Amino acid sequence: MQTITKVALDAMGGDNAPGEIVKGAVNAVSSRSDIKVFLVGQEDVVKEELKKYQYPDGQIEVIHAPEIIEMAEPPVQAIRKKKQSSLVVGMNMVKQKEADAFVSAGSSGAILVGGQTIVGRIKGVKRPPLAPIIPTETGISLLIDCGANVDARPEHLLQFAKMGSIYMENVVGVKNPRVAIVNIGAEEEKGNALVKETFPLLRDCKDINFVGSIEAREIPHGGADVIVCEAFVGNVILKLYEGLSSTLVGVIKRGLMSTLKSKMGALLALPALKKTLKAFDASEYGGAPLLGLNGLVVKTHGSSKAQEVTNSIYQCVTFREQKINEIIQEKIIDSDEKEE
């Protein structure tokens, strides 16, 4: 008998909700029969969208959630007050084991708070990290942590490294992933207090393939598969990646459009250029998992289109099939025992 992965999908979160979200769900269940999607949101709105499509009966169910958490709302308050929001209803389904995973393109802050307070941590996990995939020259890397764990301690970073390594190997499929810690130089004696204290913990950890420090310059060149840092630095890396990429693409577009000659050149070059730039886009790998929870929570980009939503749903299937949480639990508890 086929096992079904049940995904609660926030139909109301993100810039393109509900249209692209619903489309992403329809595409996912149309290609695979081992998925059930619960579309969580305002029933009438979601059902209206669904009318546009044909899809396998019984693989999509609408769960009514009348409230919406806005992007600007203070997360803690939003989670506490809006019990009938798609985000809270969807996360409660994961908590109650009615769904294996929850996927949302909504407010990052609310997803992080809800993940911790509603879904809850795996026993032994000190802090759940948010781990987006970033594009590199040679492929992709996992950046862990970009969540809300500011002022992290060395033991947190050690757990991030282990969880990131498990995810990269078993979900993304990178064999024996190279784990590195973000630093301001390659030598072990470099760095701030946090990095200096974390370095030996990573070096001595048997569960990961630690390759040492990575300078930020080497990240886009694909210098490591799992890039460990505390959330403030991770956030800076992630946001700068987005901002600088869009700035540079804009600068290049202006260059291509600046003279008649360059415009003619652009016409000829654009198809090939778009293709290589598309490869430098991590959205095909799904969203960012919030790791270490009793279930899976995935944060997709606010600007997600159907394709990223579909890929995030597939990501949940792989996560469950590969028993990621069971592996995390085992590794985390193992090392806690060793420490004692």
Place this chain on the structure above:
Amino acid sequence: MQTITKVALDAMGGDNAPGEIVKGAVNAVSSRSDIKVFLVGQEDVVKEELKKYQYPDGQIEVIHAPEIIEMAEPPVQAIRKKKQSSLVVGMNMVKQKEADAFVSAGSSGAILVGGQTIVGRIKGVKRPPLAPIIPTETGISLLIDCGANVDARPEHLLQFAKMGSIYMENVVGVKNPRVAIVNIGAEEEKGNALVKETFPLLRDCKDINFVGSIEAREIPHGGADVIVCEAFVGNVILKLYEGLSSTLVGVIKRGLMSTLKSKMGALLALPALKKTLKAFDASEYGGAPLLGLNGLVVKTHGSSKAQEVTNSIYQCVTFREQKINEIIQEKIIDSDEKEE
């Protein structure tokens, strides 16, 4: 009578030394009569280079320094042992007031250590920050601190903000520069402990035009003129800027060269493209000043060519003419007295 700015220039530091360094010095003194350059390095090598050029008599003097500090040498040890290196000799000239400034494309670590230990800090300055200029969509910004001050405290960041603001206004010429602190969200309550403690100090400082937090995403868009952060984060931003820019330009080049049609397009588009990409290059603003010292130390890129060297020499002239250190001294002492 014309006042002369005296610049000690490390003829041996950087990837293109001594050729491009000497050329940069010759170009500077050939265009302006108010500059004297001391070329510090191995006398025979430097004099051999100088033979290639005609330049105003008496505006260049060679100072013999037989030793060279290599890029890979541990900085503290190198500064202590190699008393006859161009770096130590040049910095001692600043200390002895024989030169107003020292410019080097050599080892960053050695420059930071030498600046502190040889040239020394202005009274009241707690830590001297390294402040490179980074390119943005709309112009340039000063990123302060990217030096060696890891685990900085709020009062350090306040001083960085003041010194950066003075530099940006008086050397770069940005009127009433907008000062922002790097953060993971725009709201005051966001951030790690350091940012939360620093925020009110910046907000209440009368000497700067503080505009609040800046997310890393907004940095390339030109969201602030003076971007304040501690050195670890600054280093990550600076290095990622370099790495991601070169990666993206590489990706785009590959795209342009991938098909016959795109190659033809590239031929037509490249001149215009090169022009806009050149605007996204901060080297025309000279090197990164190490601020708060008894004199000026400027770190230029390791890959500096003559043009950047020349601009860095001009930067030293403006720095002296605008009496930056006098202003810093006044502002720093002012606020120290207020604090007591």
